[in-house]
Amino acid sequence: KTVSLWGGRFTGKVDPLMEKFNASISFDKRMAQADVVGSQAYAKALCRSGIITEHERDALVNGLQQVGEEWKNGTFEISPRDEDIHTANERRLTEIIGSDIGGKLHTGRSRNDQVATDIRIWLRDEARILLNILKELIKCFVDRATKEIDVLMPGYTHLQRAQPIRWSHWLLSYAFYFKADYERLEQLISRCNQLPLGSGALAGNPFTVDREFIAQELGFEGVVPNSLYGVGDRDFIAEFLFWSSLTMCHLSRWAEDLIIYSTAEFNFVVLADAYSTGSSLMPQKKNSDSLELIRGKSGRVFGDMTGFLMTLKGLPSTYNKDLQEDKEPLFDAYDTLHGVLQIATGVLATLTIKKENMLKALSPDMLATDLAEYLVRKGVPFRETHNIAGRAVRLAEERGCGMNELKLEDFQNLHHLFTEDVYDIFKYEKSVENRNAIGGTSRKTVEGQITLLENWLA
């Protein structure tokens, strides 16, 4: 016989295709434990309201405990009639403790406030795992930056060689992107960690359950203050999907840098074999598949976000079944980030750098700005010195020599304030050390960034 949750009102049978179409158990079973603890807290609240006895409460709480155990040790058997995780757990609970008591659990509760609660529990707990692995990645950046602070490389704008920088300075730039991502995720968890349970289907709970109590039981920071909002709101998912997208964006840009740096043309870095693959046709190839997949998977996560926003945008107030479409993009983005962050850490930790090649890629013309600044220090206005240095670059180009190989009289023809010490500027280390204001690439200021990050990590 067909007994469904809403069976009372219905006489016709549901099309089996519709039943399958409607079901979410195949993916929402991931929230099994969240659903169990949510129900346990609700049972306790019903008892405090005097709707069920202490004996009934204990039977519900213990029965649910067993349901949770079955999920943990893999013995929970999903029945073909289980539409979603909420119906599955309640069905099993009723089998274990009987329907006389089991049938009381859902009093005053709807799957609408139940599912909203389960997702929030799930996301807040799982997001904390992401925080931990994100921190590992940031540590890895800081470790390398500390060890490799001596290494100089070309810094780029427009992918054109711009000015010499420390390799560590480049590394730390990403550490700061990811620190910001870490902080954004922390803040998002806090907004997610609010209790919708007790909102009922939409209008609120008729048995005056103590929602503050439920919130406390479940580790929520507060109670969603409006029941329509409580059942209809999925902004915390949209926020998480945006967070995932932005974090993937940073990972993708980082990956792109390294893909470029690992080409034969640059040859600044070599990926460990553990994170590369070969070609089935060309024996010499070593491809940076790990980084390409990181870059590629960013597109998929953006898709999760935009797809879900499309789902949300036309919905009328409160719960609509469209909202069941929230879980797959959520889980997909979560799983992608969970994998990618760990792969990124592995890639970064095992990467070899070729510091001689980085150094070789520096060229005297990258010190044209320093040449202009030389005259600035002697009192010439920058707009003028910029032009003079530009002419020095052109002269060197015409002669086919480095700017550092121009004669002193060449410089003096450009401006009378050039003296012998102009040749001192053609030292890359010196150029780097000149960028000594907070945030710059000098040793002292890079060390300052490391200290800042280490204190934050501690």
Ligand code: ARG
């Ligand atoms: N499986 C549903 C979801 O994920 C649970 C809520 C169902 N509520 C309802 N009124 N049909 O959204």
